[in-house]
Amino acid sequence: MKMSTAPYDLEQQQQHQRSGVAASSQSPRSPSSSTPFLSVSVTDPVKLGNGVQAYISYRVITKTNFPEYQGPEKIVIRRYSDFVWLRDRLFEKYKGIFIPPLPEKSAVGVLKFHMFWFITAEKFRFSAEFIEMRRQALDLFVNRIASHHELQQSEDLRMFLQAEEETMERLRAQETGIFKKPSDLMQIFKDVQSKVSDVVLGKEKPVEESDPDYEKLKHYIFELENHLAEAQKHAYRLVKRHRELGQSLSDFGKAVKLLGASEGNSLGKAFSELGIKSEILSTKLQKEAHQILMNFEEPLKDYVRAVQSIKATIAERANSFRKQCQLAETVKLKEIDLKKMKGKGCIDLKSWQKLSANIMRQLKTESEQATKTFESIVRLMNEEIGRFQEQKTLDMGIAFHEFAKGQARLANDIAGAWRSLLPKLEACSAA
């Protein structure tokens, strides 16, 4: 089965958008009118508003032949909180499915390692790099939804992609929902995390599944997040190191050039050349730093977010399981209750039978519903986890490939630049 790709390279991404994302059950073919396709892109971030209320708006372009959609193309303007709305709605409706993760609202995660993050957080929020990173992440978010065979059929998705801005605003305001907190992904998942930990650790009522495979999975997901977060942290530091090395090489180059001017003659020229090469390499290092950030660190972060999303689903499943158990309990207790009532004789048999039947029917329906929900979650999760693992192997494979390519290219550039100096140096000593 062809997986939806994770095109982090902008070029690849645009290519991806142009070719469209086929419904995953069908083999990819160039979209004709008969093949259903839904292709979305998030573009053109624009800063709107002033001061504290400033925000970024994005153009969301949808190309599709789905019958329910206003095709073939529709463009709407959306902001971050609209994406959050979509995520929340999907999470609510499609329990058991791993909802694609959103980038963080502010750059808190990214800036954790920035010394003066309080001061610079505001500045960074609108830095070109951050805006572009977020745009890419949002684009990925929507595309993943659009290529998920269940999620793509969501009514909320359609609203998100098609509704007029005023309608969207209204929908956003209406959202009371489970998540009363401000749309901060981290905060939500932190809550979920503690809830799930409590459940996993058995701090709450010991109403837990006893499936050993599932236990193993839960443990795996929790541990995985820690490992990934560490890897991502070092990846981010590596970006910084590249920038720092680039800077010192540039400073060194300048100093060496001045020294060369002082020395004069062929030695001076040699110094001068060294300085020039240093400055060239400094630029390459800065470029590579950016590449690492986009093509390596960001995918790792994305991986972490995905794991956090799974944790939210785990919490949902726990809730659902508890509900199922509770309702089953309730059914039993109610039966006993009703029998007692019959026994007491405060109601005639016929009325009792009618009452009893109604109550039991209702309760049993609820209980069956809860059981169905839970079982559906279990089933979906099993499918999802397999898909998730496959997808992540692919995503990481690409990320590693890009990273290694960048490092190899940088190293070769460095070797080449310095190598070109050698004949000149040789000539200097011969002179």
Add this chain to the structure above:
Amino acid sequence: MMGSENQSSEVSEPTEQMHNLVLHDEHDNDNNDHNGDDPLGIKSYSNYRSAMSTLSDTHHPLADTDPLLSPPSPRRHHFPDTSSYIDPPSYNDAVFSPFNGAASSVDSPSGSSDSPSFSGSRSPTSEYIKITVSNPIKEQENSNSIVPGGNSYVTYLITTRTNVPEFGGNEFGVRRRFRDVVTLSDRLAESYRGFFIPPRPDKSIVESQVMQKQEFVEQRRVALEKYLRRLGAHPVIGKSDEFRVFLQVQGKLPLPTTTDVASRMLDGAARLPKQLMGESVIGPQEVVQPAKGGRDFMRLFKELKQSMANDWGGSKPPVVEEDKEFLEKKERIQELEQQITNASTQAESLVKAQQDMGETMGELGLAFIKLTKFENEEAVMNTQRVRATDMKGLATAAVKASRFYRELNAQTVKHLDTLHEYLGLMLAVHGAFSDRSSALLTVQTLLSELSTLQSRAEKLEAASSRVFGGDKSRMRKLEELQDTIKVTEDAKNVAIREYERIKENNKSELERLDRERRTDFLNMLKGYVVSQVGYAEKIANVWTKVVEDTGGYVKEST
């Protein structure tokens, strides 16, 4: 947050896994990295400052622990440095013969930079001198001290191997204490005015109190070795009696110690000519030194005779012209010093940045090793194992690259340290220039003294000629005055000769400086560039493998 990370906890866990992972790799020869606490040597550069000063010399902090380093090549005569462990970067062998075509005594197998000529060999007649300072021992001053335990001090074993004929011997060793080094340095400063005398190590009173004794002694040992080697490399001083005596004569150092407390304290402070402080006559023997309270003139006479013999018949060039040339050169030197200082500072930052890069790369590798282990242990699906393999590839590459960065940095430190060396040399240059100016001052003072005396004599003569028959006391005074004039005249002549001598020294030294600096800097550049090329190639190879191994993913996604 980042800074407070405890590295060892991250590192110690996966050490085993890293060994397992790393052991199975064909290219990897780090099989017995026993430094369990710090497998990547991440902490060894924590103080890059000390790295700058120690790495370029004898003692490589990683030498004991990193088995990648083969034992130092016996062919290297100066720093038994560990550069020979690089399997020569591919470019090296193909392109380069030893950089300094003349000196056959230093043969660099890896083709990387030779030690700077001021500390290295440069003699076209393949003379060499190798000095080692080792084996510090605490000794007691066995004076008749009432206080038990008396005064203790440290002595160092100084061994010399040389074929320089002046030494009349091939191998010898003595024990010296730091005080002896100070004495040597003072005597050299007196005898070799005008030369660029390498500055001796500091007395570091504060440091000796603050640092751990062992650390301090080691630091001093390294500094002494550097100093003595620099002296040995100087074409004139390296063959001087003082130096020879210091290296060869057993027992107590037979050089006069500087007993004048004042002059010892005012190391380098401006000293006024004695005559300006109220004394009457300068003897010619006194003018060979900037006037100070020193007492020993025996050797000065020797030098004086020597210098008079040397300079006899040398024409004195017009003062103004030479001075101009000299002033230009001086200005140039000052400008150069500024630029070298600047470059040296930036070089330090560069080294730090390279070090950090290597460290972080290593940490990234370790994080992925942990991930690999985790995925392998927890795998329920095949795709997880596939991913684990990919991660292992990345991790191995990162760890290797990290090691290469570390090795490259050691090389960079060694090469760019030349800048530091020349900064140290600038001090010597300043010293030589101040020798010149104080000698000139002496001459000028004497000239003016002479002219004062002569005009006094003229007046006396004129006065006494009016008195018929002469005034006995006036006659006597005149005679005395004429004696004084004679002595002062002699002194003036000697002073002028001394000044000329110093000027000559300055000149030849400046020429030598320009020559050797050119060679040293070129070698530095070459060494730096060659090692950068070599290691960049290695790093590129490491990552190219990962590119190949993960090539399938890119095809899959398009």
